Amino acid sequence: MSDEKSTNSADEGSADATDERRFDTSSSTGSASGTTERSRGERREPVPSNRFVTDRRVTLAATFVVAFCSIAYELVYSELLTVFFGGTVLRYSITIGLYMFSLGVGSVLSAQLGEPESNFLRTEVYLAIAGPAGAMAIVAVNSLPAMTFSGKGQLVLALSHVPILVVGVLSGFEVPLLTDLVEDREGTVFASLGRLYPRRIVRGVLGVFFAVGEPDERSFSEVLGVDYLGSLAGTVVYALLLYPRFGLVVSVFALGLVNAVAALAFAAWTFSGSAFTLSRPTTGRWRTVLVVGLLLTGSYAGLVAHPNAVDRAVTTTYLERTIEGEFPAGTADVRARSYDTTPYQTVLTYERDLEGHAGTETCLHLDQALQLCDRWVDSYHSGLVDVPMSTFDDPSSVNVLLVGGGDYIAVDHLREYNASVDQVDLDGEFLEMAREREFFRQYNDDAYEYDRLNTTTEDAFTYMQGTDETYDLVLLDVPGVRNDETLSLYSTEFYTLLREHLTDDGLVVTWTYTKGNHPSHHKAYTNTVREAGFDRYLPYYVFDDLDGDDELEAGERFYILSDGPTPEPALERAESDYIREYADTFDEWQWWTIPRYRGVDPNSVLHPNYDIIVDY
Template identity: 80%
Template sequence: MTDDPRSDGSDGTTDAGSARRSRAAARDPPRSQGFLTDRRVALGVTFLVAFCSIAYELVYSELLTVFFGGTVLRYSITIGLYMFSLGVGSVLSAQLGDPESNFLRTEVYLAIAGPAGAMAIVAINSVPAVTFPGKGPLVLACSHVPILVVGVLSGFEVPLLTDLVEDREETIFASLGRLYPRRIVRGVLGIFFAIDEPDQRSFSEVLGVDYLGSLAGTVVYALVLYPRFGIVVTVFALGLLNALAALAFAAWTASGAARTLSRPSAGQLRAVVVVGLLLTGTYGGIVGHPDAVDRAVTTTYLERAIEGEFPEGTADVRALSYDTTPYQTALTYERDLAGHADTETCLHLDRAIQFCDTWVDSYHGGLVDVPMTTFDDPSSVDVLLVGGGDYIAVDHLREYGASVDQVDIDGEFLELARERELFRQYHDDAHEYEKLNTTVEDALTHLQETEKTYDLILLDVPGARSDETLALYSTEFYTLLRERLTDDGLVVSWVYTSGDHPTHSKVYATTVREAGFDRYLPYYVYDDLDGDGDLEPGERFYVLSDGPTPEPDLDRAESEYVREHADRFDEWRWRSLPRYRGVESNSIFHPNYDVIVDY
């Protein structure tokens, strides 16, 4: 290998990295022998910066999913834009000289731009409800700018680091080269490619470590950072890592070559150190108090977002508690609405309202009590409750003496509902009901594994707001529901109204029909939703069947709400599920994203 002229660059190669190194050598005096010869440090920095860059993009993807929905779409666009901007940054890096100084600047800029980009996405989507032509596309486009900024800056890193890594001795991959079966690997590669003795290019080594850092970033983000810290604190933790990388590199540079730096370079180095220290201190304080910071930022945003759902100046929202689980965020809050005499206490899960204390009885009366009155002997009914983690539906079922199997994926939310007073005042410790069996498991998996059949299946599940809930609105899921029904069994679910969400309703009806259901019984529950003293239609429900068509007898209801408002329910009329030309069902393997509802 020492006979290969390429090993010392003496063959006159004209690649961009060598050209930059030649220019740098002409400008700068020789560095001390110890400067950057320990390539383990340089490659360690490469790993760290790659880790941060890909994790920033994952944070942006998650934020964009929160605001715009469509997980697959958002992650695909984010990664595509990131890869494109990496290429742009790599091309632009050819214009950069002085790799030490520019690498330091890049890390400082990333330490600022990464967290600032996340906050910018939040701010852009928190603009008051002012409408103007083209607002939607403009907000969407501006929300993607941080992806490009971080991508271009990250694109500078590999070329700059490649210029800094010159000596092949004591490298990570040189060490690894003594571990893997080199002859076997070269033999396998020789089957498919023309091979030669390695030319010891530093670019290959830096790029390999860069890819390794990207892998680590994706894994650690998914398994540690996001579940532990959430989006807000995670992005500042990444900024802290970038700032620390800049400080460490600055200290390393100064210790190895301080006597060779010109006065302007030394001044620039001091400026970088000052900025890095300020960022490190600020971000360190944030990361040191993750729960308080996440709660403060998120609740403030959610308060403003909920107020933005109403005409300006008509709503006042105050957060009471904020909790995160591996599957959702739970916000409880008080709201005062213009025209409403009393303050309401409400629950939001992710971006969707679940209930307010003024209409919690009407929702559960529609979900539980109305269908339970179709049975002559409710105490003999076997019920499968999918979701219902607040245990309020269980409390209603307890009034009928029914046997209940509950399946909910979010064990942490179940525990939260058992402990918090907001829930306990409505479920009355229903989790202790002796005929309740709760299983913490994904509903689709549970239905695939169980052979038990039920007289009634109640779906108290999240709305179709993102890709994560697509399976709950799929032909496979509803096929399993139908297969788990007894001969006279029924499925009941709340649904979006066709007037507000016509596209979703068409896909949903097509999906349910394809799963084997052919009839449905629709009805509304009524409540005074606007505080004017008059009742308005609230939640919409469907009873689904592929056989029996029983009519509810509301005189049997154990719900005071249902009995009091019995005359408000529409005339019971079973209908055939409609067919829509050109509308495809939603399947797990062939998803129809039109089923997703975007507000």
């Protein structure tokens, strides 16, 4: 503790012993009611009691805000790291661990800090800068140009975690600084609230397990209590309000705005009037910090006032660069057409020009996964729908469950067979988007109006647990397993539910990642499906002219899964122009026994196998 912050018996009554940075001694009464003793080996000079309470309330409010914003910043970082590196449990666990560690580092380093008022204000301003800047740094580091060098992956991963440490260390300064500012428990907001609970009962219960005594006058426990309360509020507000409404990008600027406003409020309230005497150099530093705070407040307020524009500008720029990075440098040009966020996913439509591909094609991305491009949208849905539908003698009698398919394109294909369709999709906003926007309507032909369609907006796993319906055909038109959020749709439990809701001759159809490109995923997925009770599969590709050079290339890969019947598609029954034109591209149909790979665990909800996640 610095000499400026303590007094001793030798000079207790002198003017030099007065903490001139904080209190004007001319306003001190020197009475017992205005004097506070601290039990940490030091004593403060008398202060005006009316100003004392006011300062305490402001300081505790600032404590709440700092904790609120700090924990919310870490949640933003965790989600960003999950987006870039996958593994939700791993990312959140590491973030929490690093954050707690850096809080401890900041607390230790705070022993070197003097001027608690000045340094607390600076901490608020620095957090207002570091919080949003950290999020943008994570995005920037993961958007590096498509270059390769030894250790690039490890370097990017390490740099992406630096913002966690920066925010954590700054937040660690908070409690020690605020403890120096909050001098007295009596008369505080929390002391007043303390009279509302049955103290005798509480002390009696505590006395069963602990040795209880009379409460001391230390402010540490009060500051820490407000700090924890702010952390709770930050997690709840972020999860229920900020992230669902604004997404990651705008949320982090909103948190920066709260930090900046709190810094200005703290400065204006605490240092207004004549209660403090500041030296000229100190006054100059304060002015600089306040100017920065004002600039941050204005900038963040402008960004938060236009959330859609900000989110679109940052996210589409990142996504454009990321998609281009999937191809060799200089061979792809990507331009976003529309960008939207729903409570469950990001929806990006874009135009792309690829070297060696004739013309421009328009594509759809959901989160990190490519869903369709107009050059192969028909071949994909013909493979998903028309090939398996051709295995049924009377397609109009088929009861179909469509999992996903929120663009209604698969429904349009099923309508050609007059089949009964139950569709379950989690994202109601995306379903509405597909009903209203021309990009989707050009492919689905208003199939949402099909009179034999029943659409349920619900999680597919939950739906399968609650329904008693059985199906002749289940079509899985679901996103790829690119992160933890879709793990349940690739689990043993989910495929077991599917099998249990099949009729005796029922089939499950899904697109799949190829074995050659994703061997780890293939092994985990295969063992998962086999563990769920399926023992045979019929594999096939669809072929199309993917690059416009009048040559056919292999497109999507599909599996038909069964635990009993092994029907052969009769493509002449398919109601598809694509199938009629390209029927001769399909190989001879052959059912195979689903293999089992030794040493590879199936993916389970309770025991996930993260090898099933595809990261490319």
